[in-house]
Amino acid sequence: MKLIHSHPYYKVVREIKNNEQNSTEVKETIDLYDSLIATASKQFPLKNVSDISYKPLSDSYGFLYLHTNQGVFTFMVKESPKAFIDEYLKLK
Template sequence: MKLYEEMISVKEEQYPLTSIFDISYRKKAEDDSIGFIYLHTTQGVRTYYIKEEPIAFIEAYMKLKAERPELQ
């Protein structure tokens, strides 16, 4: 999952930032458990597996959205 100025790219899928409402994640308390990251989009919620907590990714997304009102 990669964050760009105008979109988020996941494998061969691309989501324009204007179509994303929010990003959230969930991970069980066990250190080695797989978590889930959720992209809340205009096309519904997209779910992806994650191995690491995506806190920095989500913060970068929120900062980018806050700095660019046209993406809201």
């Protein structure tokens, strides 16, 4: 399995301590391999991925959408994932 491209995404982890809610932004990567796409918590075989799309929402972030046979998975990104999407399209 060969790593082709990685792109950072961010998730917000909320936790309650001492009756206060604290939010922490955690940086993770979505990795494109020659046969699958992997995140910190899930793997998607490329045969199960039908499309990848991106919607910028502001100057500071947007959403990367991974369309699969299990539904659409959303990842918050701060930089354009154009290179990641272009590499994915080369494999299709």
